[in-house]
Amino acid sequence: MTLSDRLEAYLTRLWGEPARVIDLSRIPGGASRETYRFDVEVGGGRKALILRRDPAGSLIDTDRRLEFLAFRSFHGTGLPVPEAVALEEEGAELERPFFIMGRIDGGKAASPFSTPPYGEHAARIGQQFFSHLGTIAAADPASLPIAQVAQAPALDACWKRELDYWEGVIEADELHPQPIVRAAIRRLRASPPPPARRISVVHGDYRTGNFLHDGEGRIIALLDWEMAHLGDPLEDLGWAIAPLWSYGETDRVSGMLPRAEAIAIWERVSGQTLDAAAFAWWELFASVKGQAIWTSAAKEFRDGGLKDPVLAISGWYTARREDLILADKLAALESLA
Amino acid sequence: MTPTVPEILMGNFLSMIEPPPPEAMGEFLQGRVAVIGMLSMLCAQEAESGIAARVWENGAIRDLLTRYAPTYGPTFATAAAGQDTDFTLTALDAANAALRRALITLHIAAEQARDAALDDEIRQLFVKMAQARRLDLPALPAG
Numbered sequence A: 001m002t003l004s005d006r007l008e009a010y011l012t013r014l015w016g017e018p019a020r021v022i023d024l025s026r027i028p029g030g031a032s033r034e035t036y037r038f039d040v041e042v043g044g045g046r047k048a049l050i051l052r053r054d055p056a057g058s059l060i061d062t063d064r065r066l067e068f069l070a071f072r073s074f075h076g077t078g079l080p081v082p083e084a085v086a087l088e089e090e091g092a093e094l095e096r097p098f099f100i101m102g103r104i105d106g107g108k109a110a111s112p113f114s115t116p117p118y119g120e121h122a123a124r125i126g127q128q129f130f131s132h133l134g135t136i137a138a139a140d141p142a143s144l145p146i147a148q149v150a151q152a153p154a155l156d157a158c159w160k161r162e163l164d165y166w167e168g169v170i171e172a173d174e175l176h177p178q179p180i181v182r183a184a185i186r187r188l189r190a191s192p193p194p195p196a197r198r199i200s201v202v203h204g205d206y207r208t209g210n211f212l213h214d215g216e217g218r219i220i221a222l223l224d225w226e227m228a229h230l231g232d233p234l235e236d237l238g239w240a241i242a243p244l245w246s247y248g249e250t251d252r253v254s255g256m257l258p259r260a261e262a263i264a265i266w267e268r269v270s271g272q273t274l275d276a277a278a279f280a281w282w283e284l285f286a287s288v289k290g291q292a293i294w295t296s297a298a299k300e301f302r303d304g305g306l307k308d309p310v311l312a313i314s315g316w317y318t319a320r321r322e323d324l325i326l327a328d329k330l331a332a333l334e335s336l337a
Numbered sequence B: 001m002t003p004t005v006p007e008i009l010m011g012n013f014l015s016m017i018e019p020p021p022p023e024a025m026g027e028f029l030q031g032r033v034a035v036i037g038m039l040s041m042l043c044a045q046e047a048e049s050g051i052a053a054r055v056w057e058n059g060a061i062r063d064l065l066t067r068y069a070p071t072y073g074p075t076f077a078t079a080a081a082g083q084d085t086d087f088t089l090t091a092l093d094a095a096n097a098a099l100r101r102a103l104i105t106l107h108i109a110a111e112q113a114r115d116a117a118l119d120d121e122i123r124q125l126f127v128k129m130a131q132a133r134r135l136d137l138p139a140l141p142a143g
Helices: A004-014 A062-075 A119-138 A153-172 A179-190 A236-238 A259-270 A275-304 A309-332 B005-017 B027-072 B072-081 B089-114 B117-131
Strands: A019-026 A034-042 A045-053 A084-090 A097-104 A198-201 A211-213 A219-223 A229-231
Touching: A004 A019, A004 A034, A034 A219, A045 A259, A045 A275, A062 A084, A062 A097, A062 B072, A119 A198, A119 A211, A119 A219, A119 A259, A153 A179, A153 A229, A153 A275, A179 A275, A179 A309, A179 B089, A179 B117, A198 A236, A211 A275, A236 A259, A275 A309, A275 B005, A309 B027, A309 B117, B005 B027, B027 B072, B027 B089, B027 B117, B072 B089, B089 B117
Parallel strands: none
Antiparallel strands: A019 A034, A034 A045, A045 A097, A084 A097, A198 A229, A211 A219
């Protein structure tokens, strides 16, 4: 049976009436899950859907229930987040865990490798991008579906939980010694940030390339919630404005807005004032987290039989770019007292 | 360093040799071929400069370890001993792994001793190491 046949069998069982899958087609990107678009005819109507299925090997190891509930937490709240439709953690007819969500057509995602992609719409997209992030930071996670599975850390434990996790990923997956990221980890441990001011939903991978825009300046879908968790909202802001996602530009973050303007939008919408010392910590952490992800990609590339070129480019080219960024950040730090 | 050039080029071959399933044709296949092309181009850069970068980095780390061995202990002189004579990427990477481990240990010792001068020197070395290994993509048009 083809994947389309199996998906059709699943949906027919799920909805209790014949479902016909049309134009199942895999979408590039989405290295942490296989992503497919398809239509389905059921009950005399037609639905536009997305399938996200666990791959055999992945860029990152994530919990698909968390991702599913993150979509469910923000769909219908005013943010452009697709509807979560169905979740199968045991794989059912598709053999590997998956979930299905609504599809938002008419948008495109920018590649982090392309030239600054937003043209005359950069500022307008940036205003929405950082405003939406502020909205996520302002939401009360206790009232959201994601709280069913995501544990809230103590305010003073957010940084340590994240740093422990990502250092553990490097420990587990590193295939060649990395003195630069190791030095950054020690610096972070030696100078922890002040406690988070609040616990928020952290998207976990909020950056250029992980949303769709309509080509005319409007963000129409916030995607890729697979690393969502609860924690310090500064984690997301530090990741969103990381140099890796800025197309080599130094005067705008994410190829969109001047840094100060982006932060001001986030502050206004989130209701929080940025603590400079805390944010400096989370900015350095963003590059450590990035390097952990690229380290993991290199291992998955090898473990998966060398067949996924996205893992190769992440574990090689992107890792070297991250080393450049980390080395510059470390060199800019004050000398040891 | 990982992945290695032989692994990446072998991967390019392996990922193209198997016929894709019907649902992975079209846009997905086009994107995959583009990434494989990018990898091949980056491999050309690594073929041009990868050996020189490794020889330079190994020499720079050996020099640092040797200079600071009198202060931090003879194990660093031992780690720095020898020189590169096999200039294959595999042999240079093996030597580099041992040298990088010694560099990490020396850096930790410097931090514990609050040795600002050595810490500064190592952080500057990191910048040069990262620069020596940089890979560059041309500006790609937005899709």
